[in-house]
Amino acid sequence: MRSPIVLALSTLVTTTLGSSSENRTLDEIYQAALKEGGVVTLWHGGDEKTQQTGLKKAFEARFPGITLNVTVDLSKYHDSNLDDQIANKNVYVDSIILQTLHDYPRWKKEGALLNYKPSEFANVAPEFKDPEGAYYGYSIFGWSTSWNPAKYNSSLADFSDALLPELKDKLILTYPNDDDAVLYAFDLVIKKLGVKWFDALIAQNPKWVRGSATPGNQLALANTSYIAAFGTGGRSTNVNTSRPTDAPFVTWPQTAAILKDAPHPEGAKLLHNYILSDEFQFATPKWTVRTDAPANFPNIFEEKNTNVTSFLPFMLDRANVERLRFWFETRLGTAQGISPLEDDL
Incomplete structure (x- = not known):
């Protein structure tokens, strides 16, 4: 079911439709980007330095002569560093793609973002875009259940499965107070299974780590002693994944914007048109932000156990986020360990 809450909340932004969508072809924007200098600087949210290597390689192969300088870091850290750039009037990032959805309306209100509609903008679901x-x-993006089939030959899916006796001392989970x-x-x-579920989870003695990809x-790893992870990310050919059914799982639209003062606006426009294009969006069947996906693509709005629009209102309520963070911190302590970007996992 589609939620009435859209990413461009009417209480935070204007509803003027603004300019029309880009009418140049990718190749025409490509030529403009080459003349501009052939560089794009992207800050992408994540917790492994190499998470966007695939995007970099695909983009640079598609557009020879264009360099995509992509830096992956936790979105919350990108946010604070971008705020410094904006405050100091020294913006050197062209494009941002982040998990921290609550900051986009604020940056728009501050006049820091470029109002720009890529050519496929009309086909992006209205819930996912500023008008x-x-x-x-x-x-x-979304979280799932993961397990190592070489160490556990049954399937795991539900959050209640985390309490199975054979998983005691064998779970690896991300600190909820760090992401x-x-x-x-x-x-x-x-909210669905109760605090007693979490108390029982703690009694399972899981290993708590930083970074949503670290558990997966x-x-x-062949020599790992851990079997499963719940409610986190990370993908591997050696790990099976499934979607929980006994409580909702999290999905959200990882969100992109171009800085108004971007030093390479044509390069940024090329990147944003590319990542919303047919060739990128429809390369393989998967959830997509576009409403015109081929018939064999799964529809995120038809998923029964997730609400892809509910993460935004959660993120906007910062008082509640802080309260929850400290609730978990009193039970787990502060997040321990080096940055997930430096842990070589």
Whole structure:
């Protein structure tokens, strides 16, 4: 079911439709980007330095002579560094793609974002975009259940499975007080299964780590002692994944914007048109932000156990986010360990 809450909340932004969508072809924008200098600087949210290597390689192969300088870091850290750039009037980032959805309306209100509609903007679901084109989702992200089939030959799916006796001392989980999306994942489960579920989970003695991809990456190691992870990300050919059914799981539109003072606006426009294009969006069947996907693509709005629009209102309520973070911190302590970007997992 589609939620009436859209990413461009009417209480936070204007509803003027603004400019029309881009009418140049990708190749025409490509030529403009080459003349501009052939560089794009992208800050992308994530917790492994190499998470966007695939995007970089695909983009640079598609557009020879264009360099995509992409830096992956936790979105909350990108946010604060971008705020410094904006405050100091020294913006050197062209494009941002982040998990921190609550900051986009604020940046728009501050006049920091470029109102720009890529050519496929009309086909992006209205729930995922600002009507003036200041920001828009480009990919659907979400958390799942993961396990190592070499160490556990049955399937795992539900959050209640985390309490199975054979998983005691064998779970690896991300600190919910270190990542807002993981925080929301745990909040949804506790609202459905109760605090007693979380108390029982703690009694399982899981290993708590930083970074949403760290559990899945750890599970893939041949010498790992861990079997499963719940409510986190990470993908590997050695790890099976499934979607929980006994409590909601988290999905959201990872959201993109171009800085108004971007030093390479044509390069940024090329990137944003590319990531919303048919060739990128429809390369393989998966959830997509576009409403005109081929018939064999799954529809995120038809998923029964997730609400892809509910992460935004959660993120906007910062008082509640802080309260929840400290609730978990009193039980787990502060997040321990080096940055997930430096843990080599």
